Amino acid sequence: MAAEILSYRRWQATLDPRQLYSQPPAPQYPALYQEQFYYLEQRAAEGGRSVLVRQPADRAADGKTETLTPDGYNIRSRVHEYGGKAFLLARGYAWFNNDSDGCIYKQKLNLDAKPEAISAADSPDLAIDFQLTANGDHLIFVLEHPLEDGENENYICSMALYAESDGKPERLISGADFYANPVISPDGSRISWIEWNHPQMPWDGSLLKTGLLQIDQGKLTVVAASITTIAGGIGCAVNQLQYSPAGKLFFALDGRDEVNDFQADSWDLFFWDGHSVVRVTNDDGEFGEAHWVFGQQRYVVLNEEKIIAMRTTAGRDQLVEIDLSSSTISSVDEETSTSLAQLTRAGSNLVLYTASSFTKATAVHAYSTDSTDVIEWLSADPLLDSSDISIPRHLQYKTSDGGSSHAWYYAAKNHRYMAPEGELPPLLVMVHGGPTARCDSALNYQRQYWTGRGYAVLDVNHRGSTGYGRDYRQSLQGQWGLLDSMDVADAVKYAVDQGLAHPQQICIRGGSAGGYVVLRALTKYPDLFCAGACYYGIGNLVTLMEFTHKFEAHYLDGLLGEPYYGDNSDQPGSPYYDRSPIHDLSLLKSPMIVFQGLDDKVVPPELSRELIDHLEARGIYHQYIEYPGEGHGFRMLETRIDSLEREAAFFGEVIDGSSGM
Numbered sequence: 001m002a003a004e005i006l007s008y009r010r011w012q013a014t015l016d017p018r019q020l021y022s023q024p025p026a027p028q029y030p031a032l033y034q035e036q037f038y039y040l041e042q043r044a045a046e047g048g049r050s051v052l053v054r055q056p057a058d059r060a061a062d063g064k065t066e067t068l069t070p071d072g073y074n075i076r077s078r079v080h081e082y083g084g085k086a087f088l089l090a091r092g093y094a095w096f097n098n099d100s101d102g103c104i105y106k107q108k109l110n111l112d113a114k115p116e117a118i119s120a121a122d123s124p125d126l127a128i129d130f131q132l133t134a135n136g137d138h139l140i141f142v143l144e145h146p147l148e149d150g151e152n153e154n155y156i157c158s159m160a161l162y163a164e165s166d167g168k169p170e171r172l173i174s175g176a177d178f179y180a181n182p183v184i185s186p187d188g189s190r191i192s193w194i195e196w197n198h199p200q201m202p203w204d205g206s207l208l209k210t211g212l213l214q215i216d217q218g219k220l221t222v223v224a225a226s227i228t229t230i231a232g233g234i235g236c237a238v239n240q241l242q243y244s245p246a247g248k249l250f251f252a253l254d255g256r257d258e259v260n261d262f263q264a265d266s267w268d269l270f271f272w273d274g275h276s277v278v279r280v281t282n283d284d285g286e287f288g289e290a291h292w293v294f295g296q297q298r299y300v301v302l303n304e305e306k307i308i309a310m311r312t313t314a315g316r317d318q319l320v321e322i323d324l325s326s327s328t329i330s331s332v333d334e335e336t337s338t339s340l341a342q343l344t345r346a347g348s349n350l351v352l353y354t355a356s357s358f359t360k361a362t363a364v365h366a367y368s369t370d371s372t373d374v375i376e377w378l379s380a381d382p383l384l385d386s387s388d389i390s391i392p393r394h395l396q397y398k399t400s401d402g403g404s405s406h407a408w409y410y411a412a413k414n415h416r417y418m419a420p421e422g423e424l425p426p427l428l429v430m431v432h433g434g435p436t437a438r439c440d441s442a443l444n445y446q447r448q449y450w451t452g453r454g455y456a457v458l459d460v461n462h463r464g465s466t467g468y469g470r471d472y473r474q475s476l477q478g479q480w481g482l483l484d485s486m487d488v489a490d491a492v493k494y495a496v497d498q499g500l501a502h503p504q505q506i507c508i509r510g511g512s513a514g515g516y517v518v519l520r521a522l523t524k525y526p527d528l529f530c531a532g533a534c535y536y537g538i539g540n541l542v543t544l545m546e547f548t549h550k551f552e553a554h555y556l557d558g559l560l561g562e563p564y565y566g567d568n569s570d571q572p573g574s575p576y577y578d579r580s581p582i583h584d585l586s587l588l589k590s591p592m593i594v595f596q597g598l599d600d601k602v603v604p605p606e607l608s609r610e611l612i613d614h615l616e617a618r619g620i621y622h623q624y625i626e627y628p629g630e631g632h633g634f635r636m637l638e639t640r641i642d643s644l645e646r647e648a649a650f651f652g653e654v655i656d657g658s659s660g661m
Helices: 016-023 446-452 469-476 485-499 514-524 539-548 556-559 583-586 603-616 637-655
Strands: 030-032 036-043 051-055 086-092 093-097 104-108 126-132 138-145 152-161 170-173 180-182 190-196 208-215 219-222 227-233 236-241 249-257 260-273 277-280 297-302 306-313 318-323 327-334 339-347 350-356 361-369 373-378 393-398 404-410 427-431 454-460 506-511 531-535 592-597 623-628
Touching: 016 446, 016 637, 030 086, 036 126, 051 427, 086 126, 093 126, 126 180, 138 393, 152 180, 152 219, 170 190, 170 219, 180 236, 190 236, 208 236, 208 249, 227 236, 227 249, 227 260, 236 297, 249 297, 249 446, 260 469, 277 404, 297 339, 306 339, 318 339, 404 485, 427 485, 427 514, 446 454, 446 637, 454 485, 454 556, 485 506, 485 514, 506 514, 506 637, 514 531, 514 583, 531 637, 539 603, 583 603, 592 603, 592 637, 603 623, 623 637
Parallel strands: 030 339, 427 454, 427 506, 506 531, 531 592, 592 623
Antiparallel strands: 030 036, 036 051, 086 093, 093 104, 126 138, 138 152, 152 170, 180 190, 190 208, 208 219, 208 227, 236 249, 249 260, 260 277, 297 306, 306 318, 318 327, 339 350, 350 361, 361 373, 393 404, 404 454
């Protein structure tokens, strides 16, 4: 059937939002345990509840899954508000933090087994990043203790599993502001971890420490005199700890390590042999990532000779083998994926990981070093035919200050339509959060929803994004709201100059820090855009500082180049005031739609409401939608559907000129 010639603005999307968000969710944290395949599944139709699912490891089986997590339980933790991997499979049990009541539970890996609480029911504490000691007698984890007055407290804690216990965790390591990634040596004698303090963020500077474990009067402790710093510092970030079978401690590091006297321009791999630090890789690839959530893993030490790792260059991921005897790196999966995550050991020569590509959505893959084959283990049926998938182009462009930045461009695509000759598509600019995050190029049905509607999509990896080396990421220090918004504007100008977009039909969307950049771009470059969508974005940096949580309480110290001084920062001349978009709304020309979750602790509703008050006072056309029960990042099915439908309708209304603007 011949394609209908129709203006881009009249195209009807191949996907509808309900179809998009009702698809089976991408599996999280895949694991092979006791010859069964397990993963975490987040169910939007159940309010975003996360459950443990399993199926037979034999891929030839019928593929039926079993849900082990009963109704009323939600495997989730809100440590640092962003959480991460909140469960552990060990000793025939699933050990997990239940978001519904905050308790730690253990559950036998039987279909009819009931979870058993092992922590006190009346505790407000939150736990994550679980490990078992080598003998299985103690559960180790990161704990966050909420305080009504003052900052939450963070520790590494232990809990005796078989001795008489009152269900209260014992502090094992304390004194720093933050902790992550506790790991136990194979012989059980040593614990290692990452810690950092305000005003550092973990990707700016952190410390890798280690200490000896002992039982003292029946209580597990760390020998204080044995605690030493292995690597890290103020200008040096460490992450992704892992012991080899023989007891070498591997880690990823970038920056300048003054103690060990080495420089890593991107997250390279190293190990500590008990005496000294040895470098494994030394190239432009990234083997680590910014620690936003717990439990991410980008490499597996199979043995003392071989590592399987995820390597990122120019914002694109690749699976590689590293030969430790020669430090050579060879590509494993060059063709089938562009975005990788959650690598895990599944046997002596087998790893599992999640992967996606330009044309395939996230699926679990298995790689065996014996056969050197990459096998798709678990995947969902595609929502789009290949003829409707827009393949991105990587753009690298010059910025106004003489630098360079990156973006992915997706052309409008729908097999049913063809635009009239010479017509240019409207452009939707996407800005990721963080701002220390990145947009990848893998198949994302939300992006494809827009390209099927006749929009071109420009997904920007502005300076400050991860995946391009430490200098690129750290270049945003002191420049937040300046370089990132400049990079977004320059990306739009580049796309327009290249004939890739209609210059009068440019919309922009983003959430959290991306929502902040949306507001900055709309006020700094008001003639460039026709409409904006802001999801739980930041209009007033002073208000943010008054309400934000501990993990990000000093994030802006680095991003803006100075600490927050309360009322003194709410004055012209302070970057907290000068870079708050709310003070520049008189420059705004574009209509806006704003979305906010009422349970958001990262960007509380007060920020969006303050923005809306100013939009109303200035008579700027806008829509504002609040969602009860939603936090930072919408999880519920109906919320996701409603917000996307409203956003699409709003942009269409503005571009068609029916908004009255």
